[in-house]
Each structure stands twice: as structure tokens, then as C-alpha cells.
Amino acid sequence: xxxxxxxxxxxxxxxxxxxxxxxxxxxxxxxxxxxxxxxxxxxxxxxxxxxxxxxxxxxxxxxxxxxxxxxxxxxxxxxxxxxxxxxxxxxxxxxxxxxxxxxxxxxxxxxxxxxxxxxxxxxxxxxxxxxxxxxxxxxxxxxxxxxxxxxxxxxxxxxxxxxxxxxxxxxxxxxxxxxxxxxxxxxxxxxxxxxxxxxxxxxxxxxxxxxxxxxxxxxxxxxxxxxxxxxxxxxxxxxxxxxxxxxxxxxxxxxxxxxxxxxxxxxxxxxxxxxxxxxxxxxxxxxxxxxxxxxxx
Numbered sequence: 001x002x003x004x005x006x007x008x009x010x011x012x013x014x015x016x017x018x019x020x021x022x023x024x025x026x027x028x029x030x031x032x033x034x035x036x037x038x039x040x041x042x043x044x045x046x047x048x049x050x051x052x053x054x055x056x057x058x059x060x061x062x063x064x065x066x067x068x069x070x071x072x073x074x075x076x077x078x079x080x081x082x083x084x085x086x087x088x089x090x091x092x093x094x095x096x097x098x099x100x101x102x103x104x105x106x107x108x109x110x111x112x113x114x115x116x117x118x119x120x121x122x123x124x125x126x127x128x129x130x131x132x133x134x135x136x137x138x139x140x141x142x143x144x145x146x147x148x149x150x151x152x153x154x155x156x157x158x159x160x161x162x163x164x165x166x167x168x169x170x171x172x173x174x175x176x177x178x179x180x181x182x183x184x185x186x187x188x189x190x191x192x193x194x195x196x197x198x199x200x201x202x203x204x205x206x207x208x209x210x211x212x213x214x215x216x217x218x219x220x221x222x223x224x225x226x227x228x229x230x231x232x233x234x235x236x237x238x239x240x241x242x243x244x245x246x247x248x249x250x251x252x253x254x255x256x257x258x259x260x261x262x263x264x265x266x267x268x269x270x271x272x273x274x275x276x277x278x279x280x281x282x283x284x285x286x287x288x289x290x291x292x293x294x295x296x297x
Contacts, residue, residue, distance in 0.1 A: 027119055034119065038112050042079075045108065049075040049101050059094035060087050079105040125239035126151035127228050131276040133245050134254045135203075142203040144183070146226060146245075147256050149196040149275065156230030156239070159193035161185060163201060165208055167222035181208035183224070193230060195270055196259060217247035254278040 026034060050072035058065040060074050074087040078101050089095045130147040137143070146163070150156055163183040170176050184207075186200040203209045212222070224245040232239045257277040263269050 026115055027122070031119075034115070038116075041108065045104060046072060046075040046079055049079070049097060052097055053094060056091060056093040056097070059089065059091040061090045062086055062088070075101065078102065079108075081105065123232055123235050123237040123239045125156065125228065125230070125232070125241040127241040127243075128272070128275060129226070129241075129243040130256065132249050132251045132254075132278055133224060134251045134256060134278055136253055136255050136281045138200065138202075144201040144203060144209065144250075145198055145256065146224075147196060147198045147275070148226075148228065148243075149270075149272070150193045152234075154194075155233045156193040157233055158189065158191060159197070159228060159230035160189045161197075161199055162188065162227045163199060164225045165222060166225060167217070167220040169220070178221075180225075183208065195268070196275075198256070199226075214247065214250065214252060217250070220247075222247045251278045253281050255281050 026037075029037070050068055053060060053071035053074060054066050054068050060071065063070040063074060070087070077083055077087060078098050081102070089098050128149045128151045133144055133146045135142060135144050138145070148161075163185055165181045165183055166178055167181075168176055169179050183201045186202065190197055201207065201209070212220075226243045226245070228241045230239060231237065255278065257274050257279055259271045259275055261269050261271075
């Protein structure tokens with residue numbers, strides 16, 4: 001998995017039917033890909049009708065018979081219902097094609113408009129995740145902390161967070177498989193996410209992280225999977241965000257730099273320019289406690 005939560009997986013033997021799942025395929029394609037596809041369809045349709053007009057001979061008024069370029073220009077004007085008045089159909093063949101192309105143009109415009117609106121209007125969360133989780137002592141207990149913030153100026157109502165760890169384990173039968181473990185947070189919900197929010201997972205006797213040191217986490221290809229969901233107050237729709245942290249990204253015996261400070265005139269100032277900064281802590285016991293579970297009460 002990539003850090004944004006998408007899968008870096010090569011799928012062999014899976015048959016993907018682009019046209020069989022057309023709506024999903026077009027919604028998930030990138031903006032450049034979608035615009036390129038719509039442009040290709042636009043010029044392709046007009047090209048086909050231009051050839052048909054040219055095959056009709058002297059069928060377009062004020063155009064040279066069989067001139068493909070002028071037939072293409074007439075097709076574009078018909079397709080987009082522009083009608084400058086220079087070109088006009090003057091044969092039964094051309095009038096029939098104009099009727100068909102007008103219908104195709106209406107359907108294409110509705111298709112393109114609806115698709116682009118659906119893609120543009122999809123709700124999304126803009127959550128800023130700290131680049132590195134930190135592990136340090138909090139109230140004498142080794143604690144994993146992850147800082148996040150709302151990247152917009154509005155609020156997320158009833159925001160909730162779920163943190164899980166995924167790592168490779170070996171079963172008693174000798175099989176290697178990836179398993180998921182829930183990491184309980186001290187607070188999984190907040191009534192509103194307007195600024196920053198730091199999540200805490202205490203590495204106590206019930207924590208799946210107990211006894212796991214950095215070397216073990218790397219050897220087991222461990223990763224932390226953080227998901228955030230809430231209701232965007234602007235569009236009043238549920239939005240989601242996720243972040244993947246690998247074992248090497250954890251900062252042991254570090255803490256986050258403070259980013260919030262009061263303003264003398266009232267209010268709060270947030271320094272997003274140091275949102276990802278971490279500094280070492282004075283105590284150096286967190287890793288030691290993780291290595292020796294019997295120290296954890």
C-alpha cells in the first residue's frame with residue numbers, strides 16, 4: 001500500500017471490463033484521462049459524420065463537394081448546434097445525417113455534462129496527516145501519537161478515527177500471512193474537527209504493539225492504517241480520508257512541536273509550517289518499555 005492508502009498491486013488474471021463497469025471506470029479515471037477521452041470522442045464523432053457528409057457529394061451548401069475539411073467544419077457546427085449560416089444541408093442525404101447528428105450531439109452533451117458534474121461534485125476530505133507518528137512517554141506510559149488537522153477552513157462534524165496495525169505473522173503450522181490488529185485510541189471521536197487533533201494509543205498490556213521493537217516491526221513489514229470519517233458542514237455529506245505509515249516512519253522517543261499558541265488580541269494561531277516537525281524527548285524509556293513488556297503495568 002502507498003502512503004495515501006491506495007494499493008500498489010499488480011493484478012494478474014483479473015479481467016477488468018472497462019465498458020461493463022463504465023460509470024465506475026469513468027468516475028475513477030484521472031481528470032486528464034477523462035478530458036482526453038471526451039475530446040477523443042468529440043473529434044471522433046465529428047470525423048465520422050464528416051466522412052459521411054463527404055461521401056454524399058454535393059450535399060452541403062457553400063461547400064466544395066467531397067471536401068473533407070469543410071465537411072468536418074459543418075459537422076462541428078451541427079453537432080454543437082452553432083449554425084453560423086454559412087454551411088447548410090441541401091440534399092436528402094445531408095438532411096438525414098443532420099437529424100441523426102443533432103440527436104447524437106444532444107446525448108453526448110448530456111453524457112459529458114453529467115459525468116463531469118458527478119466527478120467534480122464528489123465529496124472529499126482534505127485532512128493533513130503528520131508525516132511521522134511519534135512514540136514517547138505520556139503519563140508514564142509509552143504512547144503512540146499521530147497528529148492530524150482539517151486542511152480546510154470549515155469543520156467536520158462527528159469526526160471519527162480508526163487506527164489499525166497490519167503485519168506479517170507466522171502461524172503454528174508455519175504459514176506466513178498478513179493479519180490486522182486494532183489499536184485502541186484514547187478518544188476515537190470528536191464533535192468537530194476544525195483545527196488539529198492528536199490521536200493517542202497507549203502501549204499497555206493490551207496493546208498489540210507491546211514487545212515490538214523497530215527491528216521487529218520492519219522485519220514483519222508492519223504498517224499503521226489510519227482512517228478518518230466525518231460530515232463536511234459545507235456539503236453536508238460524509239467524507240473519508242486515510243493514511244498509511246510504515247515501520248520506518250515511526251519516530252521513537254520523539255514528540256511533536258507545538259503548533260498552537262494564543263493570540264494577544266484573542267483567538268488561536270496555528271503554525272501549519274511546523275505541523276510535521278518532531279523533536280527528541282528528554283526521557284529515553286519508551287523503547288526500553290516496548291522491548292521489555294514486564295515493565296509495562
